[in-house]
Amino acid sequence: MKKRTILLIAVVVVTAISAYVYIQINRKPPDLAEQKAAYTRTAGALIHAFETNEQQALDSFVNKIIEVEGIVKNTEGGERTEIIVLGDDQSQTSIRFSMDSSHPVQTNAVQEGMSLRVKGICTGYNPDELGLGADIVLNKSVITYKP
Amino acid sequence: MKKLLVFLLILSTGSVTAQERHFTKSGKISFDATTSTSPEKIAATTNTAICVLEKGSGKSQFSVVLKSFEFANALMQEHFNENYVESHKFPKAEFRGQILQAEKINYQQNAINKVTVKGTMLLHGAQKEIESNGTITIQNGKIILSSTFVLLLKDFGIKIPGIVSDKVAEQVKITLEASLDPLNK
Numbered sequence: 001m002k003k004r005t006i007l008l009i010a011v012v013v014v015t016a017i018s019a020y021v022y023i024q025i026n027r028k029p030p031d032l033a034e035q036k037a038a039y040t041r042t043a044g045a046l047i048h049a050f051e052t053n054e055q056q057a058l059d060s061f062v063n064k065i066i067e068v069e070g071i072v073k074n075t076e077g078g079e080r081t082e083i084i085v086l087g088d089d090q091s092q093t094s095i096r097f098s099m100d101s102s103h104p105v106q107t108n109a110v111q112e113g114m115s116l117r118v119k120g121i122c123t124g125y126n127p128d129e130l131g132l133g134a135d136i137v138l139n140k141s142v143i144t145y146k147p
Numbered sequence: 148m149k150k151l152l153v154f155l156l157i158l159s160t161g162s163v164t165a166q167e168r169h170f171t172k173s174g175k176i177s178f179d180a181t182t183s184t185s186p187e188k189i190a191a192t193t194n195t196a197i198c199v200l201e202k203g204s205g206k207s208q209f210s211v212v213l214k215s216f217e218f219a220n221a222l223m224q225e226h227f228n229e230n231y232v233e234s235h236k237f238p239k240a241e242f243r244g245q246i247l248q249a250e251k252i253n254y255q256q257n258a259i260n261k262v263t264v265k266g267t268m269l270l271h272g273a274q275k276e277i278e279s280n281g282t283i284t285i286q287n288g289k290i291i292l293s294s295t296f297v298l299l300l301k302d303f304g305i306k307i308p309g310i311v312s313d314k315v316a317e318q319v320k321i322t323l324e325a326s327l328d329p330l331n332k
Contacts, residue, residue, distance in 0.1 A: 027221040062214065076173050082194055083173050096172060098195050098215065123195075124212035124238050130199050132170055132330070137195050137212050 032119050033103055033142045035065055043070025043086045047093045050125055050136055061122040061136075067144055068095055069117045072110055081105040084118055084141070092133040097141035105143060117145035167202045167329070169290050174198040174325035176211055180300075185314040189223065191216040198292060198325040205249020207264060207292070209242040209323070231305050232271055241269040242277075252283055259284045264294065273303040281323075290327040295320065 039061065041049075046068055049057040070086035073094055077083060084105075087094040097118045099105055110116060120138030128134040174196035180189045196211040213234040218224040228234040244266015246252075252260050260283045268277050281294025297318050300307065307315045 024222055025220075028219070029217065029221045029224060096195060098193075123214035126172075126197060126210065126212065130170070130197065130208065130210075132172065132197065132199070135172060137215055139195075139215055139217060 029140060031102065032065060032100065032121065032140050035119075037067035037119050038064040040067045040069075043068055043095055044088045044090065046095060046136060047087065047091050050134070051091065051093055054125060054127065058125060062124060064122055065119060066122050066138065067117060067119040068097075068138075069115070069145075070095065072112055072114045072116050074112060075110050077107060079107065081107055081110055084110055084116070084143075086116065086118065092128065093135065094133060095136045095138065098137070098139045100140045100142055103142045110143070110146070114146070116143060118142070119144050168199055169202060169327035170197070170199045170330050171325050171327050172197050174209065174211075174292075174323065176209075176216075177322045178216075178319050179322075180316045180319045182314055182316045185316075187220070187314075189315055191218045191224070191227065193217065196323070196325065198323075198327065199330075200246075200290065200292065200327055202252075202254055202290075203249070205246035205252075207242075207244055207246060207266070209325075211240050213238060213240055230308075231300075237270070237272050239269075243267050243269075244277075246283070252285075254285055254290065257285055257287065268298065268303075270298070271303040271305050275302045291324070292327065293322075293324045295322045297321070 046061075046066065049060070068086055071088060072084060073087040074085040075081050075083065076085075080101075082099055084097045084099060085094045086097070097120045118141050120141030123137045123139050126135045126137065173194050175192065175194045176196045177192040178190060193211055193215040195215045196209055199208045201207070213232050214228055216224070216227065218227065232240075244264050247263045247265060252262070261280065262283050263278060263280055265278045266276070267274050277296065277298070279294050279296035281292065284291040284293070297320055300317055300319060307317065
């Protein structure tokens with residue numbers, strides 16, 4: 001009886017570990033359309049945070065899901081919109097959203113000057129080292145509100 | 148006096164042209180570190196690389212935030228950032244180099260120009276001189292850079308744990324493509 005109980009526990013433990021390893025190995029990156037944002041900011045507030053204290057902003061926002069509301073400065077892409085750039089007229093710094101291809105955004109669906117809310121994972125910051133303007137970079141982005 | 152003014156004007160025009168810069172902030176860089184024995188593809192892509200080309204001198208620069216590389220598998224992406232490139236310590240990879248014989252490229256004529264680029268690659272806190280071949284395609288005034296080259300992980304102090312050494316290649320194939328716009332400043 002005791003042997004059987006131990007064997008049963010061992011089988012359960014091995015099955016649980018195998019299931020955990022299998023799930024971990026096959027885990028896909030999160031779909032942000034189904035994830036809640038850790039922070040919600042206006043484009044101006046997020047830009048201000050990075051411009052005033054880059055390190056503190058990196059510590060706060062990198063690897064976090066951020067939902068940003070702002071004016072579209074620019075879009076880039078071919079058959080679909082691959083990049084959406086939000087910003088404001090007060091700053092050379094922009095927020096660049098690399099859009100999630102599993103939630104395709106049609107070309108021309110987003111226009112310059114439009115107010116938009118976009119959610120993405122913050123991956124880092126490119127300071128203005130080359131005279132091109134600084135950028136906050138977000139990946140796997142999805143549009144959460146379009147008027 | 149007039150001749151001197153004309154000479155100075157020509158000189159200054161030439162200087163601006165020589166330093167005319169083209170750039171993109173949405174350059175595509177992908178890498179593949181899959182071995183022949185790996186059961187799954189070990190590859191990632193980013194489309195947020197910054198690329199700058201100075202037409203006259205042929206000086207070129209690439210910069211990419213390492214966390215922006217997207218993998219099909221979440222665990223792979225975490226291992227890449229935490230254990231391999233340590234992106235929390237070294238958030239970016241950069242290349243600064245020079246297109247050899249850049250003066251031979253005619254940017255006014257549609258053509259695919261084969262080029263060699265030589266420069267310094269900075270990754271994981273280490274730098275290495277590299278030379279690679281690529282093309283500069285001129286298409287109706289648009290400049291498209293593309294290149295495929297190989298990096299050795301050991302050159303950048305990136306170690307592959309023994310347990311996955313048959314799955315992760317020591318030689319990583321990098322592919323780059325960037326469509327550049329003129330920098331209007």
